[in-house]
Amino acid sequence: MKVYFWVGVAGFLGAALRYAVGVALFNEAQLFPFATLLVNLSGSFLLAWFTTSFTKKIRIPSHFQTAIATGFLGSFTTFSAVSVETVQLIHHGSIGLAVLYIVVSLFGGLWMSQLGYRQSQKEFGS
Numbered sequence: 001m002k003v004y005f006w007v008g009v010a011g012f013l014g015a016a017l018r019y020a021v022g023v024a025l026f027n028e029a030q031l032f033p034f035a036t037l038l039v040n041l042s043g044s045f046l047l048a049w050f051t052t053s054f055t056k057k058i059r060i061p062s063h064f065q066t067a068i069a070t071g072f073l074g075s076f077t078t079f080s081a082v083s084v085e086t087v088q089l090i091h092h093g094s095i096g097l098a099v100l101y102i103v104v105s106l107f108g109g110l111w112m113s114q115l116g117y118r119q120s121q122k123e124f125g126s
Helices: 001-027 034-057 062-076 078-093 095-124
Strands: none
Touching: 001 034, 001 062, 034 062, 034 078, 034 095, 078 095
16 A cells, blocks of 8 residues: 555656646747656656666665656656647647657657666666
């Protein structure tokens, strides 16, 4: 039962940080959703880094591992926002930006995950 508590606490913190980044980077005149892209790319890196070797070398109880990976990073990043913001770009007639956003979100996320994996391997070994 304690895993649910810690996932909830970490989820609250991740969601609060996600909101803070959005507020800090909000610009009404800006059409491109940089804040969401930033949290998703950094979250992809951090999740890969954390789950690859970090948790194997640094002993953290499994409920805290789940809380960090699922709760904090899961609520910090958001695919639903990418979907909604892509549709908004399309409705604003910015098809090119919508395609760019999808491509950078997908391939950038994969690239950042690969960087996180490699960084974790370099720091902690396999």
